[in-house]
Amino acid sequence: MTTKNKKLTLELAETIRNKFVQGIETEGGERKYFTIDALAIEYSVAKSTLYKWAQKESWKTQQDRFHKEYLQKLDKERQEQLVEESKSFDSTALRLAKILMNEVGMLLNENNQKRANNPNDEEKFTPQMVQQLGNAALQAQKLGKLALGESTENMKLNAEITDTDAFREAMELLDEVARAKSESGDTAIH
Numbered sequence: 001m002t003t004k005n006k007k008l009t010l011e012l013a014e015t016i017r018n019k020f021v022q023g024i025e026t027e028g029g030e031r032k033y034f035t036i037d038a039l040a041i042e043y044s045v046a047k048s049t050l051y052k053w054a055q056k057e058s059w060k061t062q063q064d065r066f067h068k069e070y071l072q073k074l075d076k077e078r079q080e081q082l083v084e085e086s087k088s089f090d091s092t093a094l095r096l097a098k099i100l101m102n103e104v105g106m107l108l109n110e111n112n113q114k115r116a117n118n119p120n121d122e123e124k125f126t127p128q129m130v131q132q133l134g135n136a137a138l139q140a141q142k143l144g145k146l147a148l149g150e151s152t153e154n155m156k157l158n159a160e161i162t163d164t165d166a167f168r169e170a171m172e173l174l175d176e177v178a179r180a181k182s183e184s185g186d187t188a189i190h
Contacts, residue, residue, distance in 0.1 A: 004044075005044055005046045006043065006044045008046070008053065012045070016039050016045070016050065017053075017054075017057065017059055017062075020033070020034055020039055020059050020063060021059055021066050022063075022066055023063075031067075033063065033067070036051055036054055036059075090147040091147070093144075093146070093147040094143075094147040094148065096140075097140045097143040097144035100137075100139075100143075101140040101141070101144070104136050105137075107125075107133060108130075108133060111124060111125045
């Protein structure tokens with residue numbers, strides 16, 4: 001059984017052109033494009049007539065341009081989404097760095113209070129514990145700087161320059177503590 005083809009009016013040609021050039025968005029969010037043959041069957045128009053219109057008005061070029069712009073739009077939207085996710089991630093990292101730095105500060109303050117109230121108390125931090133807290137503070141600082149978009153390369157250089165001074169100061173402090181303990185008759189520090 002042969003079906004009679006419809007006459008291709010300007011309005012119908014524009015409808016078919018739009019569907020050919022722009023396709024449709026599927027439920028999965030993907031874009032589906034149609035062939036001239038499929039559209040000719042769907043709209044009951046002669047294939048040869050539709051091919052002539054498509055060629056005369058450069059539908060394929062329009063479709064290619066539309067598809068390119070569509071992909072650029074998707075790329076831009078994805079990039080904007082990634083920027084927002086990155087901002088959120090950096091904000092979370094910065095909050096964690098602040099919390100960690102605050103925790104280290106509170107522990108060191110508590111230790112200082114114990115030392116001030118009772119210098120002979122055995123509950124004070126050992127030098128290794130202080131070093132671990134210092135390392136935690138340094139890691140929190142690096143995390144915070146990275147979250148702010150700052151380089152941590154300069155931190156490494158600054159740390160290397162001041163390492164010898166810090167080590168000398170720490171050794172002097174330990175020597176003072178050892179002298180104070182020996183003067184009070186306590187056992188040696190480990």
